[in-house]
Amino acid sequence: EPALIYDLGGKFDKSFNEAAFGGAQRWVEETGGTYKELEMQSEAQREQALRRLAETGANPIVMTGFAFGDVLNKVAPDYPDVKFAIIDMVVEQPNVQSVVFTEEEGSYLAGIMAAMASESGTVGFIGGMDIPLIHKFECGYAQGFKSVKPDGQVLINYTGTTPAAWNDPVKGGELAKAQISQGADVVYAAAGGTGIGVLQAVADEGKLGIGVDSNQNHLHPGQMLTSMVKRVDNAVFDAFTAGDALEPGVKVMDLAAEGVGVAVDENNQDLITPEMQAAVDEAKAGIADGSIEVHDYMADNTCPVE
Amino acid sequence: MVDSGRAVQGIDSALRLMTPLLLACLAGLYSERSGVFDIGLEGKMLMAAFSAATVAYLTGSAWIGLLAGIAGSMALSLIHGLASITFRGNQLISGVAINFLASGLTVLLGIKIFQLGGRTPSLEGAARFQPIELPLAETLRGVPVIGDLYSNLLSGHSILVYIALLLVPLTWWVLNRTRFGLRLRAVGENPASVDTAGVSVTRLRHAAIAICGVLCGIAGAYLATSLSAGFVKEMTAGRGFIALAALIFAKWRPWSALFATFLFGLLEAIANQYPNLDLGFITIPSMFMNALPYILTVIILAGFVGRAIPPRAGGEPYVKER
Amino acid sequence: MDKMPKWADVILTPLISVLLAFAISALVILAIGENPWMALKTMVTGALGSSYGWGFTLYYATNFIFTGLAVMVAYHASLFNIGGEGQAAMGGLGVALVLLYLPLPHWLIALPVAMIGAAAFGAAWAFIPAWLQAKRGSHIVITTIMFNFIAAALLNYVLVNLLRPVGSMDPASARFPDATHLPKITDLAATFGMTWGEHTPVNVTFFIAVLACFLTWLLIWRTRLGYEIRVLGRSEPGALYAGISPVKITVLAMLISGGFAGLMAINNVMGESERLVLNAVEGAGFIGIAVALMGRNHPFGVFLAALLFGFLYQGGGELALWTSIPRELIIVIQALVILFTGALDNMVRMPLERMFLSMRKRGDA
Amino acid sequence: MAEPAQHLGGRSATAAPAAIELTGISKAFGPVQANKDIDLRVERGTIHGIIGENGAGKSTLMSILYGFYKPDSGTIEVNGQPLSITDSMTAIRAGIGMVFQHFKLVQNFTVLENIILGAEDGRLLRPALAKARGVLRRLAEEYQLNVDPDERIEELSVGHQQRVEILKALYRQADILILDEPTGVLTPAEADHLFRILEGLKAEGKTIILITHKLREIMEITDNVSVMRRGEMVASVRTAETSPEELAELMVGRKVLLNVEKGPASPGAPVLEVRGLKMVDDEGVERLRGIDFDIRAGEILGIAGVSGNGQTQLLELLGGYPEKGSTVSGTIHMNGEPLDVTGTRSDARTRRKRGIGHVPEDRQTEGLIMDFTAWENIAFGYHDKPEYQRGWLMDNDAIRRDAQKYMEDFDCRPRNCHLAARNFSGGNQQKLVVAREIERNPDLLLIGQPTRGVDIGAIEFIHKRIVELRDAGKAILLVSVELDEILSLSDRIAVMFDGRIMGERLPSETTTGELGLLMAGITDTDRHDPAEGIPPEHQYVETTPEERV
C-alpha cells in the first residue's frame, strides 16, 4: 500500500500538496487501490511520520516538499527495503527517488505568453514567501517575458515573511492591484492560497492572470491567460503505479517529460492567439533541442534578466 | 518617481487595507473603553470571515452573509462576555482561547461543509460586496484634483468601506454625546461609579462587547466577501493584532483610530508598491520592505507617541466581594 | 480565612475544568461525525501510552516550558510579552551562528555556548521593546508584536541569503557539526541499557527546562531581583518608594524573559532539527502565553500546563496523522482547555466555594 | 419623594416613622461575618453618627442600605415602608444618597459628567448637562458648595471631590444622606464647612448618617450615635447623654487615652538641614519654592498645611522619589553630610541607607504592596539589607522572624504574617508600615498622615510609638492635615502654604485659629515675633519667601 505525506501547508494548499492529492486520487480511481495519507502538524513530526509509515509497511512512501530532504536523508538508510519518493528535492540514497521539476521552463513559456498578451509591456509576478523555490518560477517567467519584450518590465512582489504569506488572499489582491496600477496587465501568482486573492483581483480589474501548480484556468474563465502546471500529480501517480518497483535516482520532470507546461483548455483558448501558440511551440522545441537555455535560479542564486 | 496616479492608487489601496483594521480597532475601542480587554479581535474577525463567506456562498447574498458574519463574531463575543464579565475570568486568557477556537473551528467546519480543506468556494456576483460608484463620480472624473480625489479615490469602494468610515464620527458621537457613551466610558474608568449610580456594570459591559462583536463581524465579512472572494484558512493573517496595536497607538480614541489605521494601511500600501526599494547603493530586499510597516510603527511609537494610558479599569473584572 | 481548602482550588477546580473542556470537545467531535471515544483513545495512547508518545509529548512540553517561563517572568513585572515567538526565533539564529561558526569539539562544550548564544539573541530581541517601554513609554504589547514580524523578516533574509548552503532548495542553514548534536533521552536510556522512546526528539534540554522552572521559582520568590520584579509588577509608585528603579527592572525582566524564549532554540533547533529552518518556532511563542496564564504564573503551574499542551500537541498530532479527523480539531480542543481552565474557571470555582462554605458552616454548627 | 404613609404597625403611635429602620441585617463575605444581626433606627431630620473600629462593619452596613451589597438576611424600612433594596437605583429612588469612604468618581470626567452619570434622564447628554449646570448653580448658592462644573475630577483636591459626591446625592434629591468617613481627608476648615452644610441640610428636614472615627465630630454635630464592634451593633445612644470616653470604651472594649502623653523634648544636634529646596514638576508648576528648615535629634517637627501645598512633594523628595520628570534644586544635609538631590544616588534606596525612614502618606499604593503578604511587606524597601540575604538568595526566614516580632510589638491583628496586606484593616495596615519604618531605628523618620482613617485605638498606639522614637533621640518630620494631631505630637510646628513655609510656631504658644490663618496663606505682619518664644537651640536662620527667590 503506497503512502503520501503532505508538507505543512496541508492537503488543500491550492498548490503542490493539492496537486499531489489529485494524483493520488487519480491513481485510486484508475486502479481501485487504497493509500495512506498524512498531514504534518509540526517540524518534529516529519521523522515520526516517515518512520511510522515505513514500519507499518507502506511502500512506496511519497512526500511533497523540499523540507523533507534533511529527514529523509537520515531515515531512508534505516529502511532499505522501503522505497521513498521526494518531490522538489534531491536526496541521494539508494532507495530514494528524487523528483525535481524544471519550473523555470514552464514559467518561461508562461512568460512568453504574458509578454504577447500584454498591451502595456508590463507584467507582474507575485510570490508567497521569498524563498529559492519561488525565485525559480520568477526567474523563468522573467526570462520568457524578456525574450519577447526585452524592454518590458516585470514587477515582482512577495507576500510576506511568515507562513501567513501563503494564506493571505487579501494581501495578494492588494499586491495585484498595486501592480496593475503600475501598468501590469498580466499577473502570475505563485503564492498558494494567496494566489486566489491575486487571481480574483486581476479578474475584478479586467486583467489577465496566470495560475500555478495545478490548472487554475477554471477559476476565472476568460480572465486566466493560462496556468503554469507542475505535474506533481503525475509524479505521485507514477510513483504509486510503480509500487515497490519505484526506480531510485533523480527523476527530472521537465517540459519534455511533460512535468511542467502551460495549460490550455476551454477556459482560456479564446485568449491564445495562433502567434502565441506558435511562439510557445517554438520555445518548447528550442528548449528541447538546447538552442534555448533557460537559466535555473538554483544554479547560482541569480537571475540573468534582473 | 512618485507620480500622482501612483499616489492616488497608494491611498486607494490604503483605504481598502485600513478598513478591516479600522472596524476591528473600533470594535476593540468599544470593548476596551468599557474595561474589557480584547485580544480576541483576530479570532472574531476570522470567525466572521468564515461564516460570512459560507452563508454568502450558500445563499448567494452578500448581505445575508454579512448578517451571518456578525452572528459568528457575536457568538465568540458572547463567550468572551460569559468568561470575562459574568464569571470574572481572565480577559487575556479568554481572548487567547477565542483566537484558538476561531482558528480551529473555521477550518473544521469548512472541511465539514465544503470538503475543500477549510476553504469556501469562490464567491461570485451578488455573493460579494461590489464596489459602488458615489453619485457624480463619473461626471467629476475629468476635473483635475477633485476628480482624482473624489472619483478615483473616494468613489468605487464597497459599501462596507463607507460604513467603516462613517462609524468613526458615529463612535465619537456615541461616546461623547449619548447616555450610553457616558456610561460606557465611566464603566471602563471606574465601574464602581456606575454601580453606585444604580446602573448595571454587567449589562453595560455585555452591551459593549456585543457592539465589538458586530464590528468585528463587519470586518470579517469585508475581508471575505468584499476584499477577497471567499474564505481561506487563517485569512485574517494577524490583522486583529495590528488593529490592537492601532488601538493602543490611537490611545483608545475614535478619530485617532482612523488616523492610526490609515497610517498602517498606508505603510502597507507603500511597501506593496515598492517591493524592492533601490536606494542606489543598496537594494533593500523584499523581506525588509515587507517588514517596513512594522519597523516604522516601532519608530513612530518610540519617537512621537507618548505613554498610552489605557482605560483605568481595563483588564480587571469588576468584583465587589472578594 | 479562605473560602475553600487550597487543595480544592489547586487540584479540583482545574480538574473539573479540564473534564468540562473535554466534554465539549467530545460534542464537537460528534458534530463533525467522528467518534469521540476513539479520538480520546488515540490521543491518550499516542501521547502517553508508550515511551515513544512520551518522547514527543516531553519534547513539545520542553518548548512550551521555555516560552511559558518567558511570558511568566515578564508578567510578574506586569509586562505582557507577546514577543516570545520572535525572541525564540532569534534564539534559533543565535544557536545556529554559534554552532556553525565556532569550533566546538563536544556537545558538553557546545551546549553551554549555544545556550549563551540562544539566550543572548532572545534577550537582545526583547531588549529594544523593553527599553522603549521603560524610557519612552512605547506600549510593550505593540512593540513585541511588531518585533515578531520583524524577526520573521530578518530570519527569512538570513536563511535565504546568508546561511543557506549554495544550491539547496531549502531555506535552512547547513546541518550543525555532528559533535554538537545533543544526546537524546533515548541515548541516555541506552547507556543504562534501556530502550526508551526510540527516534523521539526529546533530549537533554528537557532537564534544562525542568531546572529552568526551579531556577525561575528561586528567581521570582527567593531573590532580591525577583522581589523587585514583583514589586514593580504590583505597583510602580511602590517601587519608587522602595528605591527600585522601574527602568532597570523593566529592562532586566524583559532580558530574562527574552532569554528564556531564546533558550527554547536549544530544544528545537539544536536538539531536534540540528539545523535552523524557517518557522522553527511554529507558534510555541503564542502557546507560551496560554501556558503561563494557565499555569497561574507559577513555574510549577507552567510545568504542568506545558505538559498538558505537550500532550494535546502530540495526541492531536497522532489524531491528525492516523485518523481522518482534521488536525484543526486539536486547535479547538486546545482552545476549549484554555477557555475552561483559564477563563471560565470561576464557573467551576464559585459553586465549589459555596459547597465548601456550606460544608464548613454545617461543621461549625 | 412620596410622602411616607402614617400607619405605624406596632410602634408607639406618637413617634413618626423612622427615616431608616434596619432589622436583623447580616452579611458575610465568604467566611468573614461583616455584619451580624444588626438593628438600627435613624430618626427623620436628625444627624446620626456611627462609630466603630476599623473593620467593625460600618461601611458594609451602609453599603447594604445603599444597595451596593446584598444582605444575607434582614429587612429595611425607609420612611416606614418596607423596601427591598436590590441595587443602588432602588436606594436612590427611595431618596437615599451615599458618599463613600473611597469616592466613586470617574477621575477623567468633568464634575458635570460625574453628576449626571446614571441620572441623565434621556438618551442624549446635552439637555442633562444643561439642567445639571443650572441645578449645580442653585445648590452652590444654597449650600456654599462651589465647584467648577467643567473641571476634571483628577484636577480637584479631595475636599472638592467630596463636594462633588455630595452634589451628586443632592442632584438626585436625596432625602437621606449617608457619609462614610467624610472628614478623613478634609482640613479642619473644610470639615467645619462640611458640618455647616450638614446642619443646613438637617434644618431642611433631611436625614444624615455620618460615619467617623473622630469623637469630637460625633459630639459636635450628631443627635444620636450608634457604636459597632466586630460586626455587631453594641450601643445606640443620644449624643447628649454620653461622653467621648464612654464612646471610646464602647468602641474598643477597653479604656483609651484620648490625648498623647508626652514629656518635653530634649533636642540634640541637627539631623536634617534643608536649604533652598525647590521643585518644579513635569508640567512646569513650581511645587516647592525654596524650603529651609532643620530638624534636630530628639524632636518632632510637625508640618501643618492644607493638602496640596507641597507637603506631599516635600516628603517624596526627602524620601528619594520626587515626581517623574520634575527638576529639583537646593541642598540637604543629613547628620552633617550632604545628600544628593538629583541623579542616581538620590533614590529612595540610598536615602534609606543614610538612615531615613519613611511612612508615606498613601499607604495603599506606596507604603504597601497590597497583594504581598505581611512578611513580604515588612521587608519592603529593606529587602536588600545584608541580614536578609543568604548568598544569592533572600533569607525569608529572617524576614518572617522580624515580621513576627514587629507584629507583636505593634499589636497588629490578626497576628498572621502570611496574610496578604489587603486583608488587614486600614488601621492594621498602617501599623505594618509604621512598624517597618520605626523598628529600623532610623535617624530621621518622615511620616505622612500617620493616622488617616485609623480608629482611635490604633491612633493612640501609633502616637505612643512616635513619641517613643523621639525620646530615643531620633528626628521626626511629621506631615498631617489633622491639626489636633500636629498640635499634640509636634515639638515645633511649621506651616506650609503654596510651596513655602509660612512660619513656625511652638504648639504651646499657638492656637488652631492662628495656624488656620497661616495655612490659608495669611501671614502676620510681625513674622519674627513668635520666634522669640523659641528657645535658642531651636532657632534657625529663617528667611522670607521673598529673600529666597
Ligand SMILES: Nc1ncnc2c1ncn2[C@@H]1O[C@H](COP(=O)(O)OP(=O)(O)OP(=O)(O)O)[C@@H](O)[C@H]1O
Ligand atoms: N468587599 C469585601 N469583600 C470581602 N470582605 C469585605 C469586603 N468589605 C469588607 N469586608 C470585610 O468586612 C469587614 C467589615 O468591613 P467594613 O468595611 O464594613 O468595616 P468598617 O467598619 O467600615 O471599617 P473602617 O473603619 O476601616 O472603614 C472587614 O473586616 C472586612 O474583612
Ligand SMILES: Nc1ncnc2c1ncn2[C@@H]1O[C@H](COP(=O)(O)OP(=O)(O)OP(=O)(O)O)[C@@H](O)[C@H]1O
Ligand atoms: N475587597 C476587600 N476584600 C477584603 N477585605 C476588604 C475589602 N475591602 C475592604 N476590606 C477590608 O475591610 C475593612 C475596611 O475597609 P475599608 O475599605 O473601609 O478601608 P479602611 O480600613 O477604612 O482603610 P482606609 O482608612 O485607608 O480607607 C478593612 O479590614 C479592609 O481590609
Ligand SMILES: [Mg+2]
Ligand atoms: Mg469603612
Ligand SMILES: [Mg+2]
Ligand atoms: Mg477607614
